[in-house]
Structures are given as structure tokens and as C-alpha cells.
Amino acid sequence: MPVVGKNIPHDSARGHVSGESLYIDDMPFARNELLVDFVGSPFAHGKLIDIDLSEAQRIPGVVGLYTAKDLACNLFGPILKDEVLLVEDVAWFLGEPIVVIAAETRDAMRQAKAAVRITMEELPPVFTISEAIAKQQFLAPERFIRRGDLAAGFAAADHLLEGVFTNGGQDHFYLESQAALVYPGENNTLTVHSSTQHPTEVQEIVAKLLGLQNNQVVCITKRMGGGFGGKESQATHPAVMAGLVALRHKRPARIVFTKDDDMKVTGKRHPFENRYKVGFTNDGVITAFQVELYSNGGAYADLSTAVMARAMTHADNAYFLPNVEIKGVCCRTNLPPNTAFRGFGGPQGTVTIENIMEEIAFLLKKDPLEVRRANLYGETERNVTPYGEIVMNNMLPRLAAEQFRRSDYENRREAVRRFNAESKTHLKGLSCTFVKFGISFNTKFLNQASALVNIYLDGTVQVSTGATEMGQGVNTKIRQVVADQFAIEPEAVILMPTSTEKSNNASATAASSGADLNGSAAVDACQRLRTRLAEAAAKFIASKEADIEASPSNILFEDGYVFDNRRPARRMSFKELVKYAYHQRISLGERGFYATQGIDWNWETGSGNPFLYYTMGCSVAEVLLDRFTGALKVLRSDVLMDIGKSINPGIDRGQLTGAYIQGMGWVTTEELKYAANGDLLSHSPTTYKIPNIQDLPEVFNVDWIENDTNEVNLLRSKAVGEPPLLMAIAVWTAVKDALSAVSGDEIPRLHLPATNEEILMRLTHYRKTAASSVTETVETARV
Numbered sequence: 001m002p003v004v005g006k007n008i009p010h011d012s013a014r015g016h017v018s019g020e021s022l023y024i025d026d027m028p029f030a031r032n033e034l035l036v037d038f039v040g041s042p043f044a045h046g047k048l049i050d051i052d053l054s055e056a057q058r059i060p061g062v063v064g065l066y067t068a069k070d071l072a073c074n075l076f077g078p079i080l081k082d083e084v085l086l087v088e089d090v091a092w093f094l095g096e097p098i099v100v101i102a103a104e105t106r107d108a109m110r111q112a113k114a115a116v117r118i119t120m121e122e123l124p125p126v127f128t129i130s131e132a133i134a135k136q137q138f139l140a141p142e143r144f145i146r147r148g149d150l151a152a153g154f155a156a157a158d159h160l161l162e163g164v165f166t167n168g169g170q171d172h173f174y175l176e177s178q179a180a181l182v183y184p185g186e187n188n189t190l191t192v193h194s195s196t197q198h199p200t201e202v203q204e205i206v207a208k209l210l211g212l213q214n215n216q217v218v219c220i221t222k223r224m225g226g227g228f229g230g231k232e233s234q235a236t237h238p239a240v241m242a243g244l245v246a247l248r249h250k251r252p253a254r255i256v257f258t259k260d261d262d263m264k265v266t267g268k269r270h271p272f273e274n275r276y277k278v279g280f281t282n283d284g285v286i287t288a289f290q291v292e293l294y295s296n297g298g299a300y301a302d303l304s305t306a307v308m309a310r311a312m313t314h315a316d317n318a319y320f321l322p323n324v325e326i327k328g329v330c331c332r333t334n335l336p337p338n339t340a341f342r343g344f345g346g347p348q349g350t351v352t353i354e355n356i357m358e359e360i361a362f363l364l365k366k367d368p369l370e371v372r373r374a375n376l377y378g379e380t381e382r383n384v385t386p387y388g389e390i391v392m393n394n395m396l397p398r399l400a401a402e403q404f405r406r407s408d409y410e411n412r413r414e415a416v417r418r419f420n421a422e423s424k425t426h427l428k429g430l431s432c433t434f435v436k437f438g439i440s441f442n443t444k445f446l447n448q449a450s451a452l453v454n455i456y457l458d459g460t461v462q463v464s465t466g467a468t469e470m471g472q473g474v475n476t477k478i479r480q481v482v483a484d485q486f487a488i489e490p491e492a493v494i495l496m497p498t499s500t501e502k503s504n505n506a507s508a509t510a511a512s513s514g515a516d517l518n519g520s521a522a523v524d525a526c527q528r529l530r531t532r533l534a535e536a537a538a539k540f541i542a543s544k545e546a547d548i549e550a551s552p553s554n555i556l557f558e559d560g561y562v563f564d565n566r567r568p569a570r571r572m573s574f575k576e577l578v579k580y581a582y583h584q585r586i587s588l589g590e591r592g593f594y595a596t597q598g599i600d601w602n603w604e605t606g607s608g609n610p611f612l613y614y615t616m617g618c619s620v621a622e623v624l625l626d627r628f629t630g631a632l633k634v635l636r637s638d639v640l641m642d643i644g645k646s647i648n649p650g651i652d653r654g655q656l657t658g659a660y661i662q663g664m665g666w667v668t669t670e671e672l673k674y675a676a677n678g679d680l681l682s683h684s685p686t687t688y689k690i691p692n693i694q695d696l697p698e699v700f701n702v703d704w705i706e707n708d709t710n711e712v713n714l715l716r717s718k719a720v721g722e723p724p725l726l727m728a729i730a731v732w733t734a735v736k737d738a739l740s741a742v743s744g745d746e747i748p749r750l751h752l753p754a755t756n757e758e759i760l761m762r763l764t765h766y767r768k769t770a771a772s773s774v775t776e777t778v779e780t781a782r783v
């Protein structure tokens with residue numbers, strides 16, 4: 001029986017709850033191991049004058065203090081090489097590492113950190129997008145996606161609408177902080193255990209910054225206690241620090257960021273400030289759309305340009321825009337470099353147009369869902385994105401119809417209207433949003449993967465791919481896929497720790513494509529092994545059955561057995577076949593490779609087919625606001641997606657549910673608050689509010705439609721890691737919808753996240769406006 005499509009448990013399910021699963025800081029301590037930590041810049045922007053290490057050096061138990069001078073190279077970056085590991089001249093964010101410390105004990109480390117004397121001249125910092133724009137401080141040149149005739153589109157519109165929409169950042173809040181443990185080997189080799197989504201990048205940057213060749217460094221990732229994008233490019237920094245110490249002292253070296261340091265010094269989701277102008281007809285159909293997307297990129301480029309590219313290619317979301325101009329600008333500020341975060345700019349692009357849909361509906365006094373449906377991509381026409389990719393296999397209309405029915409939208413819309421007319425204490429809001437998330441790395445060459453499949457003589461299999469396990473279940477999915485290739489039990493297949501030794505030049509496990517790419521590479525390896533095994537089986541069976549010729553094409557693998565379909569009775573177990581093949585001196589190991597076909601992108605023209613396919617969804621959320629406190633409660637969420645043919649429905653349900661809740665955090669409570677000097681005040685769970693169990697929607701329906709037409713991807717599945725995060729945008733638009741009941745003629749503008757404070761300020765503002773207009777009426781009457 002095939003195991004793909006079955007709900008087998010996550011391969012770490014028991015380990016995660018029992019504590020058996022190993023994370024970096026669970027690995028046994030070696031007797032001579034060194035602790036590693038760093039001292040960072042006291043200013044968000046400052047010129048380094050002097051580093052005095054003399055006092056720290058004298059502390060017993062301090063064995064090494066290192067600065068930029070100790071690195072063979074101090075310049076790197078995942079896209080643009082503009083980042084330093086240790087400040088040489090100018091610090092660009094508060095806490096930016098300057099000195100790396102190696103110590104024997106925690107006590108010595110604590111004293112050493114306090115004894116390092118750094119003298120700096122403070123420079124004026126820039127924290128916001130508007131300040132960066134005013135100073136023309138950017139990380140990269142602006143970019144465009146354009147189509148049609150904007151002027152003609154605006155001229156054809158019955159209405160114009162302009163606005164600025166701001167959305168905030170988000171901390172990854174993975175449970176395992178950034179961490180690395182490095183073992184030195186002979187001849188200046190290093191084995192780096194890293195909590196990273198990208199072992200190859202850790203290998204390359206450790207090698208480069210320490211003056212080694214790539215082949216002297218092996219990076220191993222068993223698992224991460226969550227990554228969410230935060231370990232796509234930023235796991236490299238602790239790995240280099242521990243690597244430097246391990247190499248210098250020839251002793252194992254470990255660094256694990258404290259939660260506070262992790263939150264303060266690592267990058268986050270990019271805040272955006274988006275300026276839009278939209279033209280539309282009386283029916284709400286968009287005729288022209290112009291948007292400028294500005295992201296707060298922080299101190300260095302990191303992945304900002306790629307995040308911006310995804311924001312730009314998701315500015316249309318699910319809606320056809322005939323005449324359109326999308327501009328993207330990455331601003332440079334004195335915050336830690338912002339980075340990948342589940343959705344990778346997609347949420348920031350998508351929420352902008354979802355916000356606009358609410359505003360168009362408000363101005364036209366229509367139901368926002370009617371406006372959305374009027375603009376939704378079509379199946380055969382109005383189905384080309386601003387960048388020229390055709391929306392193939394468009395499930396949006398089907399999802400819309402199905403969700404309309406399942407969520408009982410019409411009745412609930414009426415009920416919400418009645419509630420708001422009657423309740424003096426509360427307000428309700430209802431909203432339906434769409435998601436169309438492009439699958440593939442938007443950098444073409446990253447769309448490749450390899451896999452190593454080794455069969456052992458007892459018929460069991462080890463699989464190693466470039467994919468890293470961060471809880472999302474990629475190992476379990478690949479296990480299922482490989483088990484089916486040989487028709488064996490999933491228990492006979494184990495996914496091995498990810499290692500650059502087995503999977504060289506791998507891409508990050510990111511862009512939701514981990515299972516797509518690495519699973520496909522595993523299939524490639526399995527197919528070649530199966531061909532060889534089928535040849536061996538055919539030969540063996542023919543040697544026993546005198547009247548048939550050996551015919552590999554007649555060989556079938558089923559339920560742990562292998563047989564010739566002309567002689568099903570003479571079956572052999574998979575294990576017997578493996579033994580036989582071994583004695584025939586047939587290779588039982590294979591390396592597979594996969595590269596996504598048919599994708600391309602051109603920045604000159606801002607066009608191409610960057611995505612292999614789209615994962616889509618339709619989301620309905622209903623919220624309740626307290627008119628006096630601004631408190632928000634999500635009453636009901638309906639999540640309906642198209643995720644193709646699921647490889648593991650249980651894992652996919654977990655991804656849909658978890659991503660939605662993480663998205664709810666972004667749009668409601670997770671607010672990054674900084675002091676005037678750029679110090680992050682919300683740097684722990686006491687001050688940074690991620691959703692907890694009481695914040696969950698009271699009614700939470702998570703489901704997907706049957707769709708087995710996604711032929712372009714692995715077993716007709718679809719990527720699920722990031723797209724459902726965007727489904728939570730409906731919670732935010734539902735808040736906006738609730739406010740529209742009290743905002744009078746004013747468009748209810750709302751910042752994201754819609755925290756209780758934000759909601760309360762808006763409510764207070766509308767109450768004041770209403771009160772002053774009452775006064776005005778009275779005065780007019782008097783005159």
C-alpha cells in the first residue's frame with residue numbers, strides 16, 4: 001500500500017515531546033570545550049575609535065579575544081557582499097558584534113563581556129523608512145514591474161484612491177536561538193554543527209572568513225528548533241564566531257545566543273511603507289494600480305532585494321491589474337539587517353492590495369467580497385500577472401465559490417451588520433481574503449537539489465538531501481516518497497542529518513520548496529536504483545523460470561516484494577533482492593538531482609515566469625472588538641486552500657494551522673517597540689506578544705479542496721510552508737471592516753499590526769470625529 005498521502009507521524013513527533021530530539025545545545029559537552037560569545041556596539045550608528053581588551057584578557061578563564069583583524073576576510077552577504085561580521089570602522093546597528101570572546105566558564109564569560117572597553121563616536125542614526133528616504137539611504141537601486149498604460153487606466157477610472165499603508169516587522173520567535181558547535185579536525189578542517197536552514201552557506205562563509213577552502217569545512221544540521229526564515233542567512237554569524245575559536249584553539253567551541261540577544265541583534269520580517277494610487281470603475285473593477293513599496297532593510301542588504309522581489313510579484317495577489325506600475329525600494333537603516341521570514345515579502349505585498357480592496361468597497365458602499373470577486377484572476381482571460389506569467393490552473397474562482405458556501409458568508413455578513421447596529425459595547429467585522437503564492441525561489445539558480453540514497457543489505461535505506469528539518473516535516477515527507485519508490489515500509493527509510501559532505505552546493509531550505517526540490521531529487525535517485533534492481537530481479541527470476549526471458553519492464557515492486565508480473569508467485573522480498581544485487585556487484589547507492597524546468601526572470605523588463613505554480617487559498621475571518629478597550633477576539637476563521645495532492649495530510653494540516661496562527665500574530669499583537677537609541681524594548685516573551693492558546697479563533701476550520709491536477713510538481717503535491725501565513729490577513733481586514741461601521745465617511749485607515757492600542761486609538765479618533773460633527777450640527781442649527 002502506498003504511504004504517500006497517509007498520515008504517518010512526523011519523524012520527530014515523539015522526540016519533540018519527550019525531549020529526546022537533539023538541538024545544538026543538547027549535544028554532549030566535550031571536556032575541553034570553549035564557550036563563545038560576543039560584545040556588540042553600544043550605538044546604533046557609531047564610529048569605532050578604540051577597543052581596549054587589556055582588562056578582559058587578565059580575567060582567569062578567558063582564553064581568547066578576537067576582533068575583525070583576526071579574520072582572513074570580513075566581507076560577505078547572501079546576495080550583495082556588503083556585510084561585515086565584526087565592526088572594523090563604523091557600526092551600523094546596536095549590538096553589532098565587535099569582539100568575539102572565548103572562555104572556559106560562564107562566569108569568566110560574563111566578567112569578560114563587562115570588561116571589554118569600546119570607545120566610539122556616536123553618529124546620527126536612521127531608523128524609519130521615511131528618514132531613510134529623506135536621506136536617500138538605500139541598499140540597492142530601485143526596481144520596477146510595469147504593464148499596460150497607467151495614464152489611460154487612470155483616465156478610464158470612475159474613482160481614484162490614494163493612500164499610504166504601513167505594516168510592521170515580526171520576530172521569528174523560534175524556540176531554539178541561533179547556535180553553532182564547531183569541532184576542529186586535522187589539517188585545519190572544521191566540522192560545524194549549525195542550527196541553519198542553509199548548511200552550504202554556513203560552510204562557505206565559515207571557510208571564506210577564516211581563510212579556508214570550502215572542502216575543509218563540513219556543516220551538519222540535524223534539525224532546528226524552528227527557523228521560519230530567520231536561519232536562512234543569519235545562522236552564519238554564530239557559526240563563524242565558534243569556527244574562529246575552534247580553529248585558533250584546536251578545541252570544540254560552542255555559541256548559543258540568549259533569547260534576548262537573539263531578538264535584539266538578528267534581523268526580522270521587513271516592515272514596509274507602501275504608497276498607492278488606484279483607479280477603479282463604479283463596479284469596483286481596478287483599471288490602474290500604481291504602488292511604491294518601501295521596505296526597511298536594516299543595516300546590510302542580506303536578502304532584502306529578494307524579499308522585495310517577492311513583495312513586488314505579490315502586489316497583485318489574486319487580482320488582475322490591467323495597467324500597473326510596481327516600484328520596489330529597499331531602505332538602509334540602523335537596525336539589524338532584516339531577513340527572510342515565512343512569506344518572504346509575499347505577505348507585505350499581498351496585504352497592501354487586500355487593504356485596498358476594503359477601501360474600494362468602503363468608497364463604493366459595496367461588500368468587499370464583491371469587489372474582490374470582480375477583480376479576481378480569471379481562468380481563461382484576465383489571467384496574466386503584471387510580470388507576464390499566466391496563472392495556470394487557477395483555483396481561485398473555485399475556492400471563492402466553495403468558501404462562500406462553507407463559511408455561510410452571506411448570512412454572517414447580515415448578522416454582523418445587525419450586530420453593529422445594535423451593540424453599544426462591541427463591534428464585529430467580517431472579511432474574506434485570497435492568497436496566490438508563487439512557488440519557486442525567485443532566484444532561478446537556487447531551484448536545484450540533490451539527494452543521496454543508500455540501500456543497506458537488510459533492505460533498509462538511508463536518505464540524505466540538502467533539505468533541513470525545522471519542524472515542517474520535510475524529512476517525513478521524503479521518507480514517504482522514498483518508501484513508495486521501493487514499495488517498502490516507511491520504517492525501513494530514515495532521513496539522515498543534512499550535511500554538506502553528502503549534499504554539496506545545496507540551496508537553503510526555504511521558499512516552501514524543500515519537499516518539492518529535495519523530494520524530487522530523491523525520486524531521481526530512487527528511480528535509477530530501481531532500474532538497476534529491476535534488471536537484477538529480472539535476471540534472477542528468468543534464471544529460475546526457464547520459459548521466460550529476463551524482462552525488467554515486467555518487474556513490479558509491491559508491498560515489500562518484487563516480482564515478474566508473468567510469474568507473480570515467484571516473488572522475492574525487497575531485502576532478498578538487495579542481497580542478490582549486492583552479490584551481483586550492483587551499486588546500491590545513488591545520487592539524484594533535480595532542477596526546476598521552465599522558470600525564468602528578467603529584471604531589465606521586470607517580467608518572466610518566476611514561479612512553477614501557485615499555492616492558493618481563500619480565507620474568511622470574523623472578529624469582535626470591544627468599543628471601549630480596543631480588545632480584539634477572533635470569533636471564527638475559515639481557511640480553505642488548494643495544496644494539490646497532499647503527501648502527508650496531518651503534517652500539512654499542522655503547517656496550515658501553525659502558519660495561520662503565526663500570521664495572526666503578525667497582523668494583531670506582535671509589535672516591535674524600540675527605544676529612541678534603537679534598542680529593542682520588546683525583546684522577550686514578556687514584552688513581545690505572540691499568539692497563545694486563548695488567542696485562537698473560537699471556531700477554526702482548516703481544510704483544503706481536492707485537486708490532483710498539479711502535474712508539474714512532485715506527485716502532484718503543492719508547497720504549504722509559507723502560503724497559509726497569508727490567510728491570516730483576513731483577520732486584519734476584518735478589523736478594518738469592523739472599524740468601517742463607525743468611521744462615518746472616513747476611510748478606516750489602520751496600521752498593521754492591529755494591536756489593541758492601535759484599535760483603541762482608531763475608535764477614539766472616530767468617536768471624537770463623530771462628537772465634533774455633532775457639535776457642528778448643533779452650532780449650525782443655532783446660527
Ligand code: MTE
Nearest residue numbers: 227228342470471472510511512513514721
Ligand atoms: N514549520 C515549522 N514547524 N518550523 C519552521 O521553521 N518554516 C517555514 C515553513 N514551515 C517553518 C515551518 C518556512 S519560512 C519555510 S520556507 C518552509 O517551512 C520551509 O520548509 P519546506 O520548504 O520544506 O516547506
Ligand code: HPA
Nearest residue numbers: 306344441442443510511
Ligand atoms: N524565498 C526564500 N528565499 C529566497 C527566495 C525566496 O523566494 N529567493 C531567494 N532566496
Ligand code: MOS
Nearest residue numbers: 229341342510511
Ligand atoms: Mo522561508 S521565509 O523561505 O525560510
